[in-house]
Amino acid sequence: MASQIDYMIAASIFLVVFAFTVNFVTNYYSDVRSTVVISSMKSQALSLLSIADFEFQPNSSQPERLGLKSSAYRFLILVNNTQPYLINQSQSVVDLANEQASFNLTTLGFPNSDYNSTVIYDINTSSTVSYQRNTDLVKFNASINENRHKFFMVYFDDDSNFTGVSSTATDSNNITEKIYPVEEISLIQWKKINELTQLSYGNVKNSTGLQYDFNILLNDLDTGSTIMEFGESLPNRGTVVSVERLVIYQNSTAEIKSGKIIVRVF
Numbered sequence: 001m002a003s004q005i006d007y008m009i010a011a012s013i014f015l016v017v018f019a020f021t022v023n024f025v026t027n028y029y030s031d032v033r034s035t036v037v038i039s040s041m042k043s044q045a046l047s048l049l050s051i052a053d054f055e056f057q058p059n060s061s062q063p064e065r066l067g068l069k070s071s072a073y074r075f076l077i078l079v080n081n082t083q084p085y086l087i088n089q090s091q092s093v094v095d096l097a098n099e100q101a102s103f104n105l106t107t108l109g110f111p112n113s114d115y116n117s118t119v120i121y122d123i124n125t126s127s128t129v130s131y132q133r134n135t136d137l138v139k140f141n142a143s144i145n146e147n148r149h150k151f152f153m154v155y156f157d158d159d160s161n162f163t164g165v166s167s168t169a170t171d172s173n174n175i176t177e178k179i180y181p182v183e184e185i186s187l188i189q190w191k192k193i194n195e196l197t198q199l200s201y202g203n204v205k206n207s208t209g210l211q212y213d214f215n216i217l218l219n220d221l222d223t224g225s226t227i228m229e230f231g232e233s234l235p236n237r238g239t240v241v242s243v244e245r246l247v248i249y250q251n252s253t254a255e256i257k258s259g260k261i262i263v264r265v266f
Contacts, residue, residue, distance in 0.1 A: 041212055041241040045265040048214055049243050068196060068218075070189035072117075072157045072250070073110065077101055078178040079142050080149040085175045093146040098170040101177045102139040105156060108182055111136070116164045117157035117254045124150060128255065132169035139169040155256050160191050162254045188218065188249035188259065193228045201231055212265045218249065221258040227251070232266075240266045 079101050083093055105113045120129040120140055129152065131140040144150050205213070215231035227249065234240060244262040251257050 038239060038241060041239065041265045042243070044210060044212055044214070045241045045243045045263045048210075048216065048263045048265070049245055049261065068188045068192045069186055070157070070159065070192060071184050072155060072187050072189070072256075073113075073182050073184055074153055074155045075108070075182045076123075076180040077103065077152045077154060078149060078180070079144055079152065079175060080178065081144045081175060082147050082149070085177075087174055087176055091174070095145045096172070096174060097143050098141040098172050099144055099175055100139055100169055100171060100173045101142055101152065101175075102137060102173075103154065103179055104137050106136040108179070110156070110158060110182070113156050113158050114160045114162065115156070116162040117155075117160045117250075119155045119254050119256060121153045121155075121256075122150065123153055130165075130167045130169075133164070133166040141169050141172070155254075157189070157250070157254070160189060160250070160254070162190075165253070185248075187256065188247050188261075190250040190252060190254070193218070193249075197228060197230055214266075215264045217262040217264075218247075219260050219262065220251075221246065221260050227259060231264075234264060235266050238266055240264050 079099060081093060081096055081099070083089070086093065105111070105115065105118075115133050115136070115138065118131065118133070118138060120131055121127065122129055122142075129140050129142070131138050133139075140152075142150055142152070213232045215229070215234060217226060218228040219225065220227055242262060242264045244260055247259050247261050249257055249259045
């Protein structure tokens, strides 16, 4: 009788230890598998986050790569209402209500630019400045007090397709403005935003060989509004890996804005 009790106790202990071991091993491999899956999803998310660095193929319905990035250009213009900058040195320095500044992108070395993509910002106020375009000559007006100076930042693109917004600039040229060298920058181009959103999500996913579903969101950093969304809707349940980074982008009127790209993989 005692030996049977000992046997039952030993068997019970064995079953408990065995169950514990099976549960531990099962949980271990489950955790390992979850870690591998999440790591793989994160890798895809980070790859997609580099979307702005990928070349886009607009003539293919199944592009091998995604891409929103494009090169644009910018340069500074200094309007300095002091004596050394007056065109007529015999004049006195006075307040100027509509001083004309001008530039020629062909002269600056960009003869094939899309002039309709030109945006001019008053650096002091961050507001846009209207301009007049005559062929390849761009003119705008600046109000500037005597012995003061203002900087203006000009942005333009060379392969966009914006509608012209030329207005009228008053002919009142008293100052020789200083134009700084042109700088190339990278941004999210409005034309490529439209090209990507018109593609089939299924074709894009299959042609790029992506394993998981994804959703790409471009939000305006100042307003929080959604500028672009591409991909599947987020699931109600399940693992979602999200990564993001700050970018600059063109909006529908060619203005340069601060944004944030958010990539979710699930």
